[in-house]
Amino acid sequence: MLIDSHCHLTYPDLAAQIDAIVQRAHDAGVRRMLTIAETPLDAQAALKLISGRPGLYLAAGIHPHNAAKCDQDDLSALADLHRGLNLAAELRQRIVAVGEIGLDFHYDFAPRDRQEEVFRYQLDLALQAERPVVVHARSAEQRVCDILADFPALAERVVFHCYSGDEHVTRRILDLGFWLSFTGVVTFKKADTVRAAARLVPRDRIMIETDAPYLSPVPVRNRRPCEPAFVAHTARYLADLRAQSLAEFAATTTANTCRFFGLPEVNT
Numbered sequence: 001m002l003i004d005s006h007c008h009l010t011y012p013d014l015a016a017q018i019d020a021i022v023q024r025a026h027d028a029g030v031r032r033m034l035t036i037a038e039t040p041l042d043a044q045a046a047l048k049l050i051s052g053r054p055g056l057y058l059a060a061g062i063h064p065h066n067a068a069k070c071d072q073d074d075l076s077a078l079a080d081l082h083r084g085l086n087l088a089a090e091l092r093q094r095i096v097a098v099g100e101i102g103l104d105f106h107y108d109f110a111p112r113d114r115q116e117e118v119f120r121y122q123l124d125l126a127l128q129a130e131r132p133v134v135v136h137a138r139s140a141e142q143r144v145c146d147i148l149a150d151f152p153a154l155a156e157r158v159v160f161h162c163y164s165g166d167e168h169v170t171r172r173i174l175d176l177g178f179w180l181s182f183t184g185v186v187t188f189k190k191a192d193t194v195r196a197a198a199r200l201v202p203r204d205r206i207m208i209e210t211d212a213p214y215l216s217p218v219p220v221r222n223r224r225p226c227e228p229a230f231v232a233h234t235a236r237y238l239a240d241l242r243a244q245s246l247a248e249f250a251a252t253t254t255a256n257t258c259r260f261f262g263l264p265e266v267n268t
């Protein structure tokens with residue numbers, strides 16, 4: 001049994017065939033999926049999508065790419081969502097994290113000071129909502145760590161998703177108590193840096209994800225869109241890399257993901 005800890009099921013390519021995608025995930029042993037909303041509007045679409053589909057969970061945040069476009073109304077809408085305003089209890093329980101949030105100095109779609117402002121607002125929100133944080137950090141890992149230092153209460157509750165930092169930054173992140181999550185990128189030929197990080201992370205702080213609809217892993221790299229079932233390939237690859245059996249690695253990452261996001265334990 002596996003969990004895809006990060007995918008974007010509201011993207012049209014996936015949303016249009018959601019039941020088939022959930023079925024194929026189940027067939028591949030992927031029993032739970034955490035879909036990530038990048039704006040409050042996206043979160044509304046995600047709530048509709050997870051409603052009536054047990055096993056689907058939601059992280060809601062404002063992606064750093066959207067930091068310039070988002071206004072106070074968006075930030076307030078996100079806060080209301082995390083407070084569970086106007087939501088049935090069943091759905092409220094399935095909003096499990098604030099994310100993905102962070103900084104992207106690779107694309108720089110929003111001015112850096114605005115990205116930081118929106119990031120800090122959402123870290124405060126995570127504290128208030130007592131929810132863990134899914135971080136997107138691209139060419140900005142050190143700055144993200146600097147900012148997170150101002151939020152010591154979140155130390156064990158932060159995961160760097162689609163992780164690809166170098167050894168120096170990996171050691172800093174791990175020293176600070178944060179978690180790492182790996183996508184299919186780790187299976188790519190040129191991803192030696194990612195593989196080094198995947199060897200370094202302790203077994204109780206690693207998670208796996210697809211980041212679907214992007215980043216299909218080897219050996220299905222040419223398949224579009226990527227979908228949660230494919231996390232099984234990444235799991236097999238990482239188990240080999242870390243010299244663990246697939247069963248052991250699957251059990252570990254599943255237990256980790258349940259613990260990190262506060263998901264109910266899985267028996268079947």
Ligand SMILES: [Zn+2]
Pocket residue numbers: 006007008036100211
């Ligand atoms: Zn993502």
